[in-house]
Amino acid sequence: MSVKSRRSLLFVSGALLAVAAVAVPVVAGTAAADPASANQPRIVGGEKASLSDHPYAVYLTDAGGNQFCGAVIVSSTAVATAAHCAKAVAKQDIRVVAGREDKRTTDGQVLSVSKVWVGQGYSDPTKGTDIAVLTVRGQFDQRPAKLPDSGDAGLYAKGTQATVLGWGRIADGGARSDYLRSAEVPLVSDTECKTDYSVYDQRTMVCAGYAEGGVDACQGDSGGPLVVGDTLIGIVSFGDGCAKANKPGVYTRVSTYSDDIKAQAKPRLLG
Template sequence: MAIPLPRLRTLLGASLAAVSLSVTGFGVATAADDPVETRVIGGERASIEDHPYTVYLTTPSGIQFCGGALVAPDKVATAAHCVEDDSPSSVAVVAGREDKQGTAGEVVGVTDIWVHPDYVTVTSGDDIAVLTLETDLSYATVEFAAAADDAVYAEGNPATILGWGVTETGSSSRYLLQAEAPLTSDATCAAGYGISYDSASMICAGYPEGGIDACQGDSGGPLVVDGVLVGLTSFGRGCAEAGYPGVYTRVGAYAADLEARIAS
């Protein structure tokens, strides 16, 4: 069985099997000629006004490599594997911008990166980090799941995946995209990933036949159920493959950590 890889990921359709599975770093290129009508299979363009908490991370040169969710005016939740080796000066956060080639919104620097102290690899869990921004943002934040909120994680709950990552074209999206997929049971996810899946720290979303997923460039981006942040894009086997739903950090398991970082 192929080794599950972190998804420096995007919203993906069924024909994404052609996308390379190798992770070569944060250099997820922006397609300059990505047409407005380009859509992932099963997905569509999303409005930043509908999801104002959705942000993306860039290198100092402006290359988008991951996503994130604004959980407080100066705090962004993202995946640990996105920033584990970074210094604050090597990451910028772009908020309020739907089109990566546009100028809307704000670009802000990062003053602190907190990576969960138990994080080792994506398949060992604890794939969560919090960025502290150099200035407060005025965009609406997203409510995140509480530790005891089991109902929001019920199998079959419709979830929204958001990101700017790789699409079925093989290039990252110029525009914010969204796709809908149901949360799966722990048994379904474990059937695909075995011991790489930890139900205490992870949650999966997808269809048995595949076809809708996140992919490279989407890591750290939000998975939302009824307006509540329940997951952060983490890893998967390929993208949108049958039998291998996307794996997300189970945000509710880290509610206390998020609250502590917000209060710090």
């Protein structure tokens, strides 16, 4: 099984380097090295989305403006993303771009990062705890997504329709999207996901997708949000290719980390 991170390129010392595929969903399209940038790809099987509906959807770039992951606003001063995204670029080089639906424009805000928190024990997306919180310098103008609480267990029921958002590719190896895209995907039961992925851990992960495939996140979407309404239930983490039959996307189960996210996202007093 070839399980891939949905961030297929790493930035090292300002340079783009291809890396061996590791288990991570295809949601972190890095910007620079796409020869087909004139195309308008999107989340596989999805459609153009609006920030007026999802103002908390943001993306991450390196200091040179190259997009490499997605993220989601969780407070006025913080975003949640995948741990593998947070560790891909040095803190001083990460930029959070908010309020920019079309990456070709200069709309919205570009904020640098003052603090990076990565889930304790994280080592690889397929081993869980693929969660991070980035504290920004400044404040977001956009409202945050809601976090699930103990009364929201029903949000994770099999068949629940959720929305995945990102600026990733339309297919493995395809061009990146210039626009925010979304796709509707049903949640998959823990039993089914364990059949599809032997590494699946129901405490730290949740799966979403169609048995027949065709709709999924893809490279460039890693770290982006999976929401039910405006409630954040998942963070794009890993998958086997994009939109394959019986290979749903695997997401970080946000409910497991809600308390950690809230603690890290609390606005800091200015000293």
